[in-house]
Amino acid sequence: MIRATKRRRIAFFLLCDILIFAFSIYFAFLLRFSGDIPEIFIPGMIYSGAILLVIKIAMLWAFQIYRVPWRFFGLNESRKITLACLLCAGIFFGIFLSYEEIFAPFPRSVIIIDALLSAIMVGSLRISKRALMDFKKAKNGKPCVIIGSTSKTLQILKGLKSGYANYYAVGIVDGRKDLVGTYCDGYQVGHKDELKSYIEDGVKSAIIALKLMPNELKELYDELDTLGFKDIKIFSLIGQKNEGITDISIEDLLARKPKDLDSAAVESFIGGKVVMVTGAGGTIGSEICKQCLKFGAKELIMVEHSEYNLYQINEATNADERNRLVMLNITHINEFDFVFSKFRPDIVIHAAAYKHVPLCEFNPLIAVQNNIMGTKNVIDLAKKYETKKVVLISTDKAVRPTNIMGATKRVCELYALNSNTNSTEIVAVRFGNVLGSSGSVIPKFKAQIAANEPLSVTHPDITRYFMLVSEACQLVLQAASIASGGELFVLNMGEPVRIADMAKRMLRLSNKEHLGIKFVGLRPGEKLYEELLIDPNDVATKFESIFVTKSQSYDIDLLNSQISDLLQSQNDAEVEQRLKLIVPEFNHNKNRN
Structure with missing residues (x-):
């Protein structure tokens, strides 16, 4: 035919x-x-x-x-x-x-x-x-107004005429005065103030053809939403994450886009080195792996205990010839020792950990073994084989922790920052949530929306910090590149986000506001507010998104003894008691609120 x-x-x-x-x-x-x-x-x-x-x-x-x-x-x-x-x-x-x-x-x-x-x-x-x-195709579909007179606009108009999307353009507006009154493919560009008249004429769809920073996109989206536009799309050029006319995602609105991302600093740090990444198949670990390959690692030792996750990250990096796949539980010291002796890594980035707060609350003994023993094994073996630098990925939940997970990560910080030697520099980098990470709130909300269920929010006032995983990981590598050992770096995560507001926005983005929000109460160990990451006393670095915060010195022999006792705990009560000996500020919130 x-x-x-x-x-x-x-x-x-x-x-x-x-x-x-x-x-x-x-x-x-x-x-x-x-x-x-x-x-x-x-x-x-x-x-x-x-x-x-x-x-x-x-x-x-x-x-x-x-x-x-x-x-x-x-x-x-x-x-x-x-x-x-x-x-x-x-x-x-x-x-x-x-x-x-x-x-x-x-x-x-x-x-x-x-x-x-x-x-x-x-x-x-x-x-x-x-x-x-x-x-003939000019008026097929829904009428829409295009925001911005750019090269993207020409591509949108061409796509609409060819039937690419179920819209037809009725006008173009732009906030830049020098473009108002000009013509774009036969359309006279109007001022953005004319948007209200389009709403009055029954136009409810808008396509954004501008390149905007996340905060600018959020501001424009809010303006369009307030005016009454119910169907708001964005156009992305070929080669970007989403291509063509797509929905605006919550990640688009929450992303921060730090201005001080320095690829040269990371390339100098990673290039030509043998790099080991633990937890290589997790959200953070997999992105770290991708960036290490991108910035020229000589070899990449991917350590991961999940067979499927290890397979996935290898596939995601196109089975790069520099990949060395190690399926291993890092709490198994003898097998881990063999891996270190075989590959002799120059840099170790330790991302492996149990991070889900409720699961660690239900399994405190396992959380202690995996997080603390695993970290201790990484650091002890790195020192034994004279690895040049170890980077511990930490969390904002380690700040005055209220849950088992946060307390274990604080112990990991203390052990890491008090274990430096002349041959091995050990640093920790602490940050908040990454957008879309496995087990986090955004994928959960997306699944609930897909199932037409109300969104479950623990408390009306609960807030969290967010950053794109790619940007957080590059900042981690940047921080490590300027470290000399013993520092606790903190990433500037911007302003905290109310989870209830985020849920409402996701419902609006999906045109499913009727689903509503269900408040279910704080989970065991959960904080209402994460601690403010950046303290006025923190020391700025040459990167405006990276600070050095204070961390107490701790007698390493005493800490080793206390960790040994902790690992021999027989029940949950002993775990909590011994964690509090090491982390006195640990205020365990066991109950739902």
Whole structure:
């Protein structure tokens, strides 16, 4: 069916072009002689017309003009047709000079007149059908207004005309005064203040064609939402995460985009090094792995206890030849020792940990073994094999912890920051939630929306800090690049976000506000507010998003003894009691609120 349609299209174009080329030479002679062709020139006209027709058809075929469907005909094809016709004129002129007696008498100016007429008529035939198709499709779907007069706008309009999305444009607005009143593909650009009039006319859809920072996008989205636009989309260029006309995601609105991301610093730190990443298949670990490969790691030792997660990160990095896949539980010291002795890593980034607060509350013994023993094994083996730098990934929940997970991570910080040697620099980097991480609130809300269920929020006033995982991980590597050992770095996560507000926004983005929000009470160990990460006394670094905070010194021998006792705990009460000996500020919130 498709081949038959293609053959019919080619046959149609060939027939039309043959007629056009036959008439174009005649019209060229008419123009040359002001509408009255002397009989003596008619033989030359016929001979030249026949030769030019064959040359033009062959040249258009060589330029693949006959393979272009109506809907794809554009400026590039118009240029090809013009070039083909001019080349035909040049070829014929060469033939004419070689066999001038055959055509004589023959006015040479006809050659260029014919070329121009042929290009105009062949192009006009194709453009006329394209224009008719665009006109027919112009009002299919829902009316929408496009925000911004940019190169993206032209792509949106082209896509809408070709039926890419179920919309048709009724106008373009822009807040930049220098663009108001100009024309974009036939639309006069109006001022953004005109948006209200579109709402009054019944237009409820808007497509954003501007490149905006997350805070700017949030501000524009709120403005459109307040005005009454119910269907708000954004256009992303090819090569970005989402391509084409897509929904605005909650990640788009919450992302912070730090201005001090320094690829050169990370490349200098990672490039040419053997890097080990524990917890390589987790949200943080997998992004760290991707960035280490991107910034030129010599070898990447991916340590992960989950077979599936290890498989996934290897696939996500296209099974890079630098990948070394190690399926291992890092609490198994002997097997882990063998891995260190085999690969001798220059840098270890320790991201492996149990991080889900309620699960750690229900399994405190396992949380202690995995988080604290695992971290101790990493640090002890790194020192044994003289790894140059160890980076511990920590959390805001380690600040005055109220849950088992946070307390274990604080113990990990204390052990790491008091274990430096001359040959091994050990640092910790503390930050808040990353957007979309496994087990976090955003994937949970998305699943509830997909299931048409109300969104479960623990408390109306609960807040959290958020950052994109890619940006958080690059800042972690940047912090490590300037570390000298013993520092506790803190990432500036910006302002905290009310989870209830985020839930409402996600419902609006999904056009499912009717689902509503259900408040279920704080879970065991959960804080209402995470501690403010950046303290006025923290020391700034050369990167504005990275600070160094104070961390108490701790006798490492005493800490080793206390950890040994902690790991021998027989029940949950002993775990809590021994954690409080190491972390006196641990105020365990066991009950729901």
